Amino acid sequence: MQKTxxxxxxxxxxxxxxxxxxxxxxxxMYYGWRGMTLSADxxxxxxxxxxxxxxxxxxxxxxxxxxxxxxxxxxxxSKQAVxxxxxxxxxxxxxxxxxxxxxxxxxxxxxxxxxxxxxxxxSGYERKVLREAFDRVGPAGAxxxxxxxxxxxxxx
Amino acid sequence: MQKTxxxxxxxxxxxxxxxxxxxxxxxxMYYGWRGMTLSADxxxxxxxxxxxxxxxxxxxxxxxxxxxxxxxxxxxxSKQAVxxxxxxxxxxxxxxxxxxxxxxxxxxxxxxxxxxxxxxxxSGYERKVLREAFDRVGPAGAxxxxxxxxxxxxxx
DNA sequence: CCCTCATGTCAACATGGTTGACGTTAAAGT
DNA sequence: ACTTTAACGTCAACCATGTTGACATGAGGG
Numbered sequence: 085m086q087k088t089x090x091x092x093x094x095x096x097x098x099x100x101x102x103x104x105x106x107x108x109x110x111x112x113m114y115y116g117w118r119g120m121t122l123s124a125d126x127x128x129x130x131x132x133x134x135x136x137x138x139x140x141x142x143x144x145x146x147x148x149x150x151x152x153x154x155x156x157x158x159x160x161x162s163k164q165a166v167x168x169x170x171x172x173x174x175x176x177x178x179x180x181x182x183x184x185x186x187x188x189x190x191x192x193x194x195x196x197x198x199x200x201x202x203x204x205x206x207s208g209y210e211r212k213v214l215r216e217a218f219d220r221v222g223p224a225g226a227x228x229x230x231x232x233x234x235x236x237x238x239x240x
Numbered sequence: 241m242q243k244t245x246x247x248x249x250x251x252x253x254x255x256x257x258x259x260x261x262x263x264x265x266x267x268x269m270y271y272g273w274r275g276m277t278l279s280a281d282x283x284x285x286x287x288x289x290x291x292x293x294x295x296x297x298x299x300x301x302x303x304x305x306x307x308x309x310x311x312x313x314x315x316x317x318s319k320q321a322v323x324x325x326x327x328x329x330x331x332x333x334x335x336x337x338x339x340x341x342x343x344x345x346x347x348x349x350x351x352x353x354x355x356x357x358x359x360x361x362x363s364g365y366e367r368k369v370l371r372e373a374f375d376r377v378g379p380a381g382a383x384x385x386x387x388x389x390x391x392x393x394x395x396x
Numbered sequence: 397c398c399c400t401c402a403t404g405t406c407a408a409c410a411t412g413g414t415t416g417a418c419g420t421t422a423a424a425g426t
Numbered sequence: 427a428c429t430t431t432a433a434c435g436t437c438a439a440c441c442a443t444g445t446t447g448a449c450a451t452g453a454g455g456g
Contacts, residue, residue: 099314100299100302100303100314101302101303102302103301103302104363104367106367106370106371106374107302107363107367108386109367109370109374109382109385109386109389110276110363110366110367110370112386112389112390112393113272113273113276113366113370113389115389115393116269116389116392116393117269117273118393119392119393119394119395120266120269120392120395122395123395143256145259146256146257146258146259146263147256147257158255158256207260207263207266210266210269211260211262211263211265211266213392213395214262214265214266214269214392215262216391216395217388217389217391217392218262218265218388220387220388220391221384221387221388221391224384225384225387225388226265226388228377228380228381228382228384228385229265229384229385229388229389230264230265230268231376231377231381232373232374232376232377232381232382232385233265233268233269233271233272233373233385234268235372235373235376235377236272236275236276236369236370236373237268237271237272237274237275238275239275239276239278239279239369239372
């Protein structure tokens with residue numbers, strides 16, 4: 085309940101007075117993000133990995149032989165920030181990097197079998213949460229959710 | 241300049257191959273979170289504040305005279321982590337803390353006028369993004385969005 | 397051959413979080 | 427009343443993830 089702090093988990097939503105009609109939606113976005121990533125993060129933590137590692141694995145899984153430069157662009161963080169998690173993944177042999185013969189300038193990244201497994205499982209946890217929610221509201225609700233998110237996501 | 245990369249903003253969604261039907265939804269959640277908080281964060285940055293400061297202001301605005309202990313519980317982070325941003329807010333006089341006469345053990349937090357203004361404006365940016373999206377899909381769509389998010393958020 | 401520039405790496409630093417140790421103060425036992 | 431206990435809050439040390447700046451390296455064009 086309120087006290088006892090459910091910490092590890094969803095930190096108890098609700099309980100805050102709403103000053104505006106959209107406050108509830110605002111809080112839902114916050115807790116929704118946490119809720120979706122929670123189980124994946126817990127799994128990743130058991131492997132000594134975390135969100136940035138997962139993001140790299142996710143992208144490389146969907147674009148094999150991607151160069152580090154392209155990866156950086158997609159992730160939207162600096163190449164220096166990518167460097168450490170990337171090296172860890174290489175060292176753990178979850179990724180391979182090879183320079184192609186004609187494209188010596190860039191290294192091409194690819195998942196190993198172990199990397200694929202971890203990516204699938206971590207992303208799977210996130211998809212599971214989404215799937216359950218979508219099942220609960222039906223296809224029309226799911227479509228509406230995506231429509232809303234698309235507008236929000238494109239708010240550049 | 242690195243790449244020109246649309247950096248500041250939404251880092252170009254899409255473009256990734258989809259391995260699963262729910263990949264699109266998964267990416268939308270990621271970019272949706274960024275999209276909602278982006279303009280608020282930019283505003284806060286001009287004041288030398290950031291997300292943790294905003295979260296504190298948000299909660300205190302909705303529960304005046306909250307104790308630091310309760311604040312910690314709601315934010316779901318350690319009291320030590322709350323300490324620095326909290327002190328900054330006090331020092332900047334966006335918050336006041338007083339010990340009530342009969343409850344000497346805890347300090348009661350409250351927004352100053354300046355604090356209220358900042359909280360309203362920052363949260364307002366976030367609500368604006370949500371409002372636009374909700375307007376786009378109509379009340380039924382908004383309700384569906386909230387239903388989905390509620391399931392996801394409660395995924396403890 | 398050299399100059400340039402994309403690519404990648406290394407070092408230094410900022411920030412937001414963690415845990416551990418500690419003071420302080422209210423409440424509970426005796 | 428006095429002591430013990432424990433909640434509340436602060437300080438210090440540390441870690442992870444990001445930033446910027448400086449630099450190495452390798453390809454390709456004059």
